Amino acid sequence: MNYMPGTASLIEDINKKHLVLLRDGRTLIGFLRSIDQFANLVLHQTVERIHVGKKYGDIPRGIFVVRGENVVLLGEIDLEKESDTPLQQVSIEEILEEQRVEQQTKLEAEELKVQALKDPGLSIPRADTLDEY
Template sequence: MSAEKTSNVQERSKNKQNNTETNEEEADLYLDQYNFTTTAALVASVDRKVMVTVKTGQIYFGILRTYDHFANLTLEFVTERIYLSRDDLENLDKFEPTLNLSAREYNKPNKYYEYYAERPVGCYLIRGENVVFIGEVDIDKEDKPLRYLRKIDWSLANSIMNKKNRIENRFNRQQAVRYSRKGFS
């Protein structure tokens, strides 16, 4: 009787070992397919061309050379790009920020960009807390959208964007005052 118990215990322990080995193998397979949402996801993008959007709205294209655990990025051969629509050029005096800040309103399909401007920046260090979006750029397809846009002078595009930003900032400050009067902070 005791010999049967010991053989059953031995079989159970072997089954447990086999189960843990298969679970570990499954876990390894799972981790290989897992998309990391931390800075570890940037490993595959090192030495490749990326697009980075920062909090202030600037868009940078460059080759990602290094990064750290805070997502501080070092980019090389960087160009800054601005996209403008016809309304931005023609009706800037009538520009008013929209009250509806929903993604649907902001990403309307009829919002066409017809102009762009770019300037070379060189080597650039972007602090991680300012990064909103980073994505790898397919260098074979990068210039295709630019064929349908007209390139304009950087100083003109930059002055238009600065004016739009000043108007939006003034509007946001006024909204904050209105909300604080109603008890919202």
């Protein structure tokens, strides 16, 4: 096997199933159909996988074009071991509700931290208020 520099090394991975972790935290799983010199990807039969605790759900997304600068991690999925997971697959509706509850819990915890720091006179800028500075 010859070593190819840059994204050319992914040519051997065309038509294989891959997991792609995006910069915004989303996880995509699909078949790599195309790649260019900027690491832009075209995925086919793509699903967006959402994990919450020990549950996961897949949302079908079809053909998905990913700009290379948004890719954090790209890895081939071993089709023989794909079903060997300790996670429980649930419906799309259930995983979206679990995700909403998890996000709400995190938001409430963040608000408690901000309030706890405000009481003694400390303050920290929150991500949603950084534009004011």
